[in-house]
Amino acid sequence: MKKLFLIAFFSIGFGASIRAQYYYDRSKNPDKIPAQPNKPQNQPIKTPRNYGEYSKFFFASWDGNKPMSNTSFIDKFSGLGTRIGFRKRLNSEDKFWVGGDFSWAVYNQYVPYQTYTSGTQSVSTDMYNYSYNYGVTVNIDYFFFPMDKLFVPYLGFGVGVAYDKFNQFYNIYGNSPKASWGLLVRPEAGFLVGFKKNSGWRIKAAAHFDYASNTNSTYGYKNFINTGVQIGVVRMLW
Amino acid sequence: MKKSLFLIGVVLFLFMGCEPKPSLSKLTQHLVVSTNYDNANGFSKYQYSSYYLPLDTLSYFNNQDKVAADTLQCLNCSGNNSQLGSYAQAITTQVKSKLDSLGFSQISSIKQNPDIKVYVFIIENVNISQSLAYNPYGYGYGGYGGYGYGGYGGYGYGGYYPTVSVSDQADLYIEIFDLKHPYNGKPNPIWLCDIGDLVSSPNVYSLTIPAINQAFKQSTYIKK
Numbered sequence: 017m018k019k020l021f022l023i024a025f026f027s028i029g030f031g032a033s034i035r036a037q038y039y040y041d042r043s044k045n046p047d048k049i050p051a052q053p054n055k056p057q058n059q060p061i062k063t064p065r066n067y068g069e070y071s072k073f074f075f076a077s078w079d080g081n082k083p084m085s086n087t088s089f090i091d092k093f094s095g096l097g098t099r100i101g102f103r104k105r106l107n108s109e110d111k112f113w114v115g116g117d118f119s120w121a122v123y124n125q126y127v128p129y130q131t132y133t134s135g136t137q138s139v140s141t142d143m144y145n146y147s148y149n150y151g152v153t154v155n156i157d158y159f160f161f162p163m164d165k166l167f168v169p170y171l172g173f174g175v176g177v178a179y180d181k182f183n184q185f186y187n188i189y190g191n192s193p194k195a196s197w198g199l200l201v202r203p204e205a206g207f208l209v210g211f212k213k214n215s216g217w218r219i220k221a222a223a224h225f226d227y228a229s230n231t232n233s234t235y236g237y238k239n240f241i242n243t244g245v246q247i248g249v250v251r252m253l254w
Numbered sequence: 255m256k257k258s259l260f261l262i263g264v265v266l267f268l269f270m271g272c273e274p275k276p277s278l279s280k281l282t283q284h285l286v287v288s289t290n291y292d293n294a295n296g297f298s299k300y301q302y303s304s305y306y307l308p309l310d311t312l313s314y315f316n317n318q319d320k321v322a323a324d325t326l327q328c329l330n331c332s333g334n335n336s337q338l339g340s341y342a343q344a345i346t347t348q349v350k351s352k353l354d355s356l357g358f359s360q361i362s363s364i365k366q367n368p369d370i371k372v373y374v375f376i377i378e379n380v381n382i383s384q385s386l387a388y389n390p391y392g393y394g395y396g397g398y399g400g401y402g403y404g405g406y407g408g409y410g411y412g413g414y415y416p417t418v419s420v421s422d423q424a425d426l427y428i429e430i431f432d433l434k435h436p437y438n439g440k441p442n443p444i445w446l447c448d449i450g451d452l453v454s455s456p457n458v459y460s461l462t463i464p465a466i467n468q469a470f471k472q473s474t475y476i477k478k
Contacts, residue, residue, distance in 0.1 A: 139288045187455070
């Protein structure tokens with residue numbers, strides 16, 4: 017009985033050491049994994065989306081502006097404006113984002129009926145002054161918090177070109193529109209706020225200051241300066 | 255990414271074409287009054303006391319009018335000479351009122367040698383153009399510069415459609431001539447007033463009278 021117990025003990029022990037040696041030496045003899053018919057072995061395995069690592073976003077905003085230069089032509093706040101743009105994360109720091117904006121704003125002002133005299137000629141009329149402003153900029157934004165936060169404030173800076181067109185309308189008459197191109201510089205400060213943490217949709221709000229070097233001698237513009245606020249929606253993407 | 259850039263390009267294109275303008279009803283609340291004068295002669299140099307202005311009549315020139323002889327408009331006229339109805343009388347009466355208030359005396363006949371003559375006329379320019387335009391979607395639309403009416407081109411999509419564009423504009427002119435000091439043997443124009451537009455402005459009757467008053471108000475040099 018004692019002999020039988022010893023034989024059984026050594027048999028189990030020997031078998032275990034063989035199995036242990038087999039797993040220890042796996043690099044020389046890897047496990048063979050049967051190929052799965054619907055998933056080629058060379059295709060990378062998709063991992064679940066990491067919602068904390070958005071890499072770009074698009075936005076569309078309402079843009080309200082108040083002109084600050086040549087206010088004798090137009091000084092009224094304009095709610096007729098919009099801004100669209102995109103940003104792409106610059107690096108894994110999740111702080112600097114770069115992209116581009118397109119902005120559109122229309123300013124107008126009613127000038128009550130009055131008489132204008134030049135030399136021997138006098139003209140009495142009321143009129144509407146209009147300015148159509150377009151801007152295309154490249155932008156860089158610094159976000160103070162990672163994008164997975166609910167509230168992310170930022171500072172931004174954009175530089176690009178501005179195309180402004182000025183015109184006057186009175187009765188059925190009007191002057192020929194005068195257009196000019198200029199350099200546009202636009203610092204801004206704002207924030208993104210999500211509907212929940214890591215939200216794919218967010219609200220963007222910002223205040224900005226625009227300086228454009230556009231000039232127009234007919235209407236007295238040496239530049240076009242305005243401040244503005246924008247509120248819009250942001251779509252975050254991976 | 256290409257899709258995104260394409261969408262951005264489309265949006266840019268749409269916004270570039272979006273330049274709103276004030277509505278016509280807002281623009282035509284007042285008539286534009288423009289005056290000019292001869293500062294070398296005229297009121298700044300000479301004294302005038304009498305004027306000739308045919309009451310109830312004014313000349314009306316329409317570029318679509320094929321009969322040149324019927325330009326005279328008056329209240330009691332008939333046919334093509336009464337196209338303006340009482341409008342002609344309203345205008346000349348107001349001009350007379352302003353000149354009288356400035357101390358000038360009206361002379362009923364040009365033969366009585368007045369100092370100045372007041373000539374009132376309206377010029378209306380109507381432009382009608384018709385063209386054939388290809389429209390791939392079945393309905394034509396108006397052309398440039400006026401009101402357009404789409405044409406009907408039959409059944410199906412695509413085809414050439416006639417489009418009609420109409421633009422209409424009329425101005426009232428009041429001109430004063432110096433009869434005492436002719437220029438090259440002809441009456442010398444010393445003051446011109448242009449009031450418009452008479453066609454697009456609603457209630458042109460009620461707008462014309464204040465416009466005439468404004469013409470004299472901004473011409474302070476017109477005095478006896």
